[in-house]
Amino acid sequence: MAVSLGPNASSAGRRRADLLFQAVALVVLAVALGALAVLVGTVWRDGANRLDWQFLTSFPSRRAESAGIYHAIVGSLYVIALTAAMALPVGVAAATYLEEYGGRSRLARFIELNIANLAAVPSIIYGLLGLGLFVRTMAMGRSVLAGAATLALLALPVVILSTREALRTVPSSIREGSYALGATKWQTIWHQVLPMAVPGILTGLILALSRAIGETAPLITIGALTYIPFAPDSIWSAFTVLPIQIFNWVSRPQAAFKDNAAAGILVLLALLLTMNAIAIVLRDRYQRKGRP
Amino acid sequence: MTTDVRPLPPTLSSVVRAGTPVAETAPVKIDVRNLNFYYGQKRALDGISMAIHANRVTAFIGPSGCGKSTFLRTLNRMNDIIPGARVDGSVTIDGHDAYGSGVDVVSLRRQVGMVFQKSNPFPKSIFENVAYGLRINNLTRSKAEMAERVEESLRAAAIWDEVKDRLHESALALSGGQQQRLCIARALAIRPDILLMDEPASALDPIATQRIEELVYDLKKAYTIVIVTHNMQQAARVSDYTAFFWLGRLVEYGRTDRIFTAPAEKLTEDYVTGRCG
Numbered sequence: 001m002a003v004s005l006g007p008n009a010s011s012a013g014r015r016r017a018d019l020l021f022q023a024v025a026l027v028v029l030a031v032a033l034g035a036l037a038v039l040v041g042t043v044w045r046d047g048a049n050r051l052d053w054q055f056l057t058s059f060p061s062r063r064a065e066s067a068g069i070y071h072a073i074v075g076s077l078y079v080i081a082l083t084a085a086m087a088l089p090v091g092v093a094a095a096t097y098l099e100e101y102g103g104r105s106r107l108a109r110f111i112e113l114n115i116a117n118l119a120a121v122p123s124i125i126y127g128l129l130g131l132g133l134f135v136r137t138m139a140m141g142r143s144v145l146a147g148a149a150t151l152a153l154l155a156l157p158v159v160i161l162s163t164r165e166a167l168r169t170v171p172s173s174i175r176e177g178s179y180a181l182g183a184t185k186w187q188t189i190w191h192q193v194l195p196m197a198v199p200g201i202l203t204g205l206i207l208a209l210s211r212a213i214g215e216t217a218p219l220i221t222i223g224a225l226t227y228i229p230f231a232p233d234s235i236w237s238a239f240t241v242l243p244i245q246i247f248n249w250v251s252r253p254q255a256a257f258k259d260n261a262a263a264g265i266l267v268l269l270a271l272l273l274t275m276n277a278i279a280i281v282l283r284d285r286y287q288r289k290g291r292p
Numbered sequence: 293m294t295t296d297v298r299p300l301p302p303t304l305s306s307v308v309r310a311g312t313p314v315a316e317t318a319p320v321k322i323d324v325r326n327l328n329f330y331y332g333q334k335r336a337l338d339g340i341s342m343a344i345h346a347n348r349v350t351a352f353i354g355p356s357g358c359g360k361s362t363f364l365r366t367l368n369r370m371n372d373i374i375p376g377a378r379v380d381g382s383v384t385i386d387g388h389d390a391y392g393s394g395v396d397v398v399s400l401r402r403q404v405g406m407v408f409q410k411s412n413p414f415p416k417s418i419f420e421n422v423a424y425g426l427r428i429n430n431l432t433r434s435k436a437e438m439a440e441r442v443e444e445s446l447r448a449a450a451i452w453d454e455v456k457d458r459l460h461e462s463a464l465a466l467s468g469g470q471q472q473r474l475c476i477a478r479a480l481a482i483r484p485d486i487l488l489m490d491e492p493a494s495a496l497d498p499i500a501t502q503r504i505e506e507l508v509y510d511l512k513k514a515y516t517i518v519i520v521t522h523n524m525q526q527a528a529r530v531s532d533y534t535a536f537f538w539l540g541r542l543v544e545y546g547r548t549d550r551i552f553t554a555p556a557e558k559l560t561e562d563y564v565t566g567r568c569g
Contacts, residue, residue: 103375173412177475179373181425181482182402191428192414 040269047262055263059229060245064256069264072245074231075144075224076271079241080213082148083155088205090152091159092194098160099167100189119157126154127221135222142223145235150218155208162204166197199283206279210272216243242268321346321486321516322367327381329362329371336362338540340381344533349508349517351531351548353524354563358537360520361409364488367518368404369397385486402429405484409491411471413463413478418455421463421474422446425482441481449477450507469500476507487511489519493526505530524564528552536560 058068094115102108130150140146170193178188194201224240232239240248242264249261322344329337337359344350352360362371369390371377383390390400402425413421422442425431432438442459446452451473455466463474472492479487489508493501508517508530521527527534528548535545536557544551544560555561562568 171412173408173410174414175373176370176406176408177412177414177478178424180368180370180401180406180408181428181478182398183425183428184398187428191424196415 043262043265043269045262046259047264047266050259050263051266055260056267059231060248064252064254064260067249067257067260069242069245069260069267071228071231072240072242072264073267073271075228075239076213076241076268078144078232079148079151079219079239080209082144082235083151083212084205084209086148086152087155087159087208088201091156091205092163092201094156095160095163095167096189096194099164100185100193115157115160119161122217123154123215124217124221126150127218129153130218130222141236142238143236144232144239146222147219147224147239147241148235150222151212151215154215154218155205155212158208158211159201159204162207163197163201166200166204167193169200170196198286202279202282202286206275210275213241213272213275214243214268216247219244220247242271316345318345318347320344321386322518323382323384324367325382325384327363327366327379327383329359329366330378331374332376336540337366340542342535342542342545344516344518346516347512347514348532349512349519349530350533350535351527352518352520352535352537353522353527354537354543356522359540360535360537361490363537364490364518364520365406367486367488368401368406370401370406372397402482403484404486404488405479405482406488407472407475407479407490407492409494411468411475411495413466413471413474415462415464417460418446418463418466418474419459422478422481425478429482431482445477445481446474448480448511449473450503450510451477467500469496469503472496472500472504473507476504480511484515486516486518489517491520491522494522501526524552524566536563538563 054066055068056073057070058066059071061067098108098112098115102111127150130146130153134140134146134149135142138146140149174192174196175188178192183191219241224238224244228238228240230237246261246264246268249257249264252258320343324340324342324344327337327340328335340363352364354360365371366379367383367385367390371379379391385400385404389395414424416424419442422445423438426438426441432441443452443456446455451470454470455474463471466474472495476487476492493504496504505526508519511517512532519527519530531548533546534548534551536543536551536555536559538559544555544557546556551560552564555564559568
């Protein structure tokens, strides 16, 4: 049979199906992006003119026009930094054990199953745990430390799962190369495997922290909703965070506070975008390291 | 013992002739007795016995999946990291049982170096690739000594002139042939006694391959070299001894010139002349 390059019945039908699928995908994408645009647009309309230096540097006030968000920004940064400091080492260590040492033992599989479950637990449950364990039993009170510990619990499953994923992508040829030079298992993990997994670990950490920084429920549960007229100055300080301050303003009856809430949302979004940008920069830098 | 002809099942050969004995002055470095290897239930190596001589190049040939790489990796216990792998029989290196209780695998691997089929430089600088083995084994006392050992190793692997001006650039920027020679330098840096090479030139072009072969020829003065290869011309060119594997068995082992010119086994003859495999 001779080669024919012209259209025929079967290929035309398949091409139509192809186009149809493309169109559907495009519409779905437009709906998702449209919703986001409307959301950001509305918030921007309400909040943009409240967003000034005074707003960023002032403490809460009974009068909407002199209220600010300084204490919540500092609170959020403080809590998130501590959360990262707790979730990163514990998460990476747990993932390293499960992936490199745990093998296929019954215990490892049991832990694995539970971590997958933990990632799906509603955040308010973590709040209740934090209240019982950190605030009461361990007597941390309603402190930055208790808040960060609670959010670290929330972030841990994501950090563990993404670290395991990152460890798995390290090629076995690198491990073998290291073993063949007389490296112990730990030396191989520490000098070769973990450094190569850094981009993946960082991505997972930032994703987890991005979720944690927007969390409200667990922190309300442990008592961060109280009126805080100062920024935290130690890990034992009482504190509030951006989403809680926003929640607080939204629940006020006066319209002026709603504008404050919108401006607060813009600040939170900016913080999130900055964190994601930092993550991307860090990941790119580590990925390029050692590469041409 | 210069030749070791295994009893074979009738399907492989009905006539077993002894090879021509040739005087061998080099002592036995690795003595393997009746080695079996299993991946789970599957037996990958079946009763291998052979003596590998010091300061000689021994080539393992045979079709894919015949067990030659698996056997090579039993010599530095690289198979230990494979789940479900099991070995019985004995591997004696310089009189020490490599699988004995109380053997430190890490120290065994330090003395039995390995170069892999696919070059696997670490994603670090050229210098750090070679220095890694020295660092983790605490083999140098000063920075100057470290730099000296790195240079010495790169020279021994015949790559120094090409990289001396860019030691601190990424190893991944090197060409395939250079990467493989870097991996050889890395293996030499910790001064092993034995160097295992698993098809070190199979991914390289003819010129890079020739450089590796010349290198192997030079290195045998100081090392005992075992090289797995798919390429029979390569085995004939570089090795003193050749072992032919078939379906997990050692079919024939002897001096390379004899294996290629007067093999005792019909199967070996068919393989080296390209009639099977």
